[in-house]
Amino acid sequence: MTDTPATDEIAAAEHHHGAIARRVDALHRRVDHLPGGRTALRVLVACVGGAFILAGAAMLVLPGPGWLTIFLGLAILGTEFSFARRINDWLRTQVRRMWAWWKARRGKDGAVSGA
Template sequence: MTFETAISRDIVSAESPDRPIRRMLRRIRVWLEQHPRLRHAYRVAVGTLGTVIALLGLVLVPLPGPGWLIVFLGLAILGTEFRWARRLSGWLKRMLSRFWAWQKSRRAARA
C-alpha cells in the first residue's frame, strides 16, 4: 500500500459521519438551532478559537514540531461551523499529500 493511499484511506475514515464526535456535534447543532442567540455566540466562539489555533500553528510551521498539525486542528475547529474552512482544509490536505509524494520521489531519485 502506498503512502498516498494510506493517507487517503485514513482521511476518509476520519471524516465518516457516524463517528461519535460527529454525532455529538450534530446533537449540539440541533440544540443550538432552537436558541438563535446562543447559536450566534457559539459561532463567534468557534471562529475565534479556530482562528487563534490556526494562526498559532502557522507561527510554529517553520519550527521543529507539530506546526502543520496545529494548523489542521484550527481549520477542523473552524470547519465545524464554516464551509470555507472545510474547503480550505481539504485543499491543504491534498497539497500536503502531493508535497510529501513529490518529496518522496525526489529522495528516491537521488538515492
C-alpha cells in the first residue's frame, strides 16, 4: 500500500468506514419507520458523543487517553451531524500533513547525522 504505518492505518480506517456507513444507513432505515425515531436517535447520538467529548476534555488534565476519547466522540457525533464529519475530515487532513512534515524532517535529520 504505502511505506508508512500511519498512512496505512488511515487508509485501513477509511476502508472500514464504508462498512460502518452501511450499518448506519441500515439503522436509519429502521428508525425512520418509527414515529419520532430519527429525532430520538439524534438526541441519543448527541448525548453519547457529547459525553465522550466531555470525558476526553477531562482526561486532558486527568490520566487517560484524552485526545483519543475526544476524537471518538467526534466520530460518534459524525454519524448524525455534518459539522462533526467536517471537523473529522479537517483533522484527518491535518494529521496527514503533520505526518508528511515529520517524515520529511526525520529524513533530513537522518541525512545530516549520518554524514
